[in-house]
Amino acid sequence: MNDMRLVVVGAGGRMGRALIRAVTEMEGAVVSAAIDREGSQVIGKDAGELAGVGPIGVAVSDDPLPAFAKADGVLDFTSPAATRLYSEFAAQARIVHVIGTTGLGAEDEERINAAARHARIVKSGNMSFGVNLLAALVRKAAEVLDVDYDIEIVEMHHKHKVDAPSGTALLLGKAAADGRKITLDDHSVRVRDGHTGPRREGDIGFATLRGGSVVGDHSVIFAGPGERLTLSHHAEDRQLFAAGAVKAALLARNMKPGLYSMADLLGLAF
Numbered sequence: 397m398n399d400m401r402l403v404v405v406g407a408g409g410r411m412g413r414a415l416i417r418a419v420t421e422m423e424g425a426v427v428s429a430a431i432d433r434e435g436s437q438v439i440g441k442d443a444g445e446l447a448g449v450g451p452i453g454v455a456v457s458d459d460p461l462p463a464f465a466k467a468d469g470v471l472d473f474t475s476p477a478a479t480r481l482y483s484e485f486a487a488q489a490r491i492v493h494v495i496g497t498t499g500l501g502a503e504d505e506e507r508i509n510a511a512a513r514h515a516r517i518v519k520s521g522n523m524s525f526g527v528n529l530l531a532a533l534v535r536k537a538a539e540v541l542d543v544d545y546d547i548e549i550v551e552m553h554h555k556h557k558v559d560a561p562s563g564t565a566l567l568l569g570k571a572a573a574d575g576r577k578i579t580l581d582d583h584s585v586r587v588r589d590g591h592t593g594p595r596r597e598g599d600i601g602f603a604t605l606r607g608g609s610v611v612g613d614h615s616v617i618f619a620g621p622g623e624r625l626t627l628s629h630h631a632e633d634r635q636l637f638a639a640g641a642v643k644a645a646l647l648a649r650n651m652k653p654g655l656y657s658m659a660d661l662l663g664l665a666f
C-alpha cells in the first residue's frame with residue numbers, strides 16, 4: 397500500500413510541529429500538506445524546517461481544500477471552530493480525520509457526528525496509550541468501589557492551555573461515571589468557591605491547575621473511609637500524543653466511515 401498522505405492542520409502550533417516530526421519519523425506515512433490559519437506568520441515556511449527536522453519540500457499554506465482533495469487523512473489539533481470546519485472538509489473528501497482538539501462544545505460534537513457519516517473520524521481528548529489504559533482502569537475501579545469512595549480528578553497543564561477541565565480529565569470523568577453507571581453531566585462539579593456546603597454523594601469533582609511548561613498530569617483520586625486510591629498519568633513529552641495520532645490515522649485508513657475513540661482502536665473499549 398502507498399504511504400498514507402497526511403495533512404497537518406495547525407502546523408505552526410505546539411502539536412502541529414510535533415505532528416510533522418511524528419509523521420516524518422513514522423513508516424507508512426508522509427506529510428502531503430501543512431495548513432495554518434490565514435495571516436499566520438508560518439505561511440510559506442517549509443513544514444519540516446518549522447518542526448526542526450530539516451526541509452521536506454512542503455510549504456505551509458492557508459488553503460485547506462486542495463490539500464484535503466489530494467490526501468488520505470488529516471491530523472487536527474487546532475481549535476473547536478477550526479475542527480468543526482475541517483470535519484466537514486474531511487467528510488467531503490471522504491478521508492480520515494484524527495481530532496485531538498479539546499474544549500469542543502455540544503454543537504461542535506453534533507457537527508462532527510454528522511461528518512462521521514462520510515469521514516473516518518478518530519476523536520480523543522488524549523492520544524496516548526497510557527491515558528487510554530488509565531481510563532479503562534478508572535472505569536473498573538469506579539465499578540468496584542462503592543459511593544463511599546468520592547471521586548476527584550486533578551489535572552495540571554502548561555500556562556498556555558486555553559480550555560478547562562482538560563479533554564483528558566473529562567475523558568477520565570466519563571470513564572468513572574460509566575463505571576458507576578451514572579451520567580457525568582448530572583454529577584460533575586467543575587468549580588468550588590465560597591460556602592459550598594458539604595460534598596454531595598456521588599459527585600465527580602474536577603480541579604484544574606495551570607502553570608509553567610507541564611505537558612499534562614492527571615490523577616483520579618478515590619477518597620474512601622480511611623484510605624485513598626490514586627491512579628495517575630504523567631505525560632513527559634507531547635511527541636507521545638503526536639505519535640499516537642499518526643498511529644490512529646494509519647489504523648483508521650481501512651475502516652468504515654464512523655466516529656471512533658482511541659480506546660476503540662487500541663482494543664481498550666469494553
Ligand SMILES: NC(=O)C1=CN([C@@H]2O[C@H](COP(=O)(O)OP(=O)(O)OC[C@H]3O[C@@H](n4cnc5c(N)ncnc54)[C@H](OP(=O)(O)O)[C@@H]3O)[C@@H](O)[C@H]2O)C=CC1
Binds near residue numbers: 473475520
Ligand atoms: N488529544 C490529545 O492527545 C491532545 C490534544 N491537545 C489539544 O490540541 C489543541 C492544540 O494544542 P496546542 O498545539 O498546544 O495549541 P497551539 O495554540 O500551540 O496550536 C494550535 C494551532 O492551530 C492554529 N489554528 C487556529 N485556527 C486555525 C485554522 N482555522 N486553521 C488552521 N490552523 C489553525 C493556531 O494558529 P494561531 O496560533 O496562529 O491562531 C495554532 O498554530 C488543544 O485543543 C489541545 O488541548 C494537545 C495535546 C494532546
Ligand SMILES: O=C(O)C1=N[C@H](C(=O)O)C[C@H](O)C1
Binds near residue numbers: 522565613
Ligand atoms: O493542551 C494540551 O497541552 C493537552 N491537551 C489535552 C487535554 O486537554 O487533555 C491532552 C494533553 O493532556 C495535553
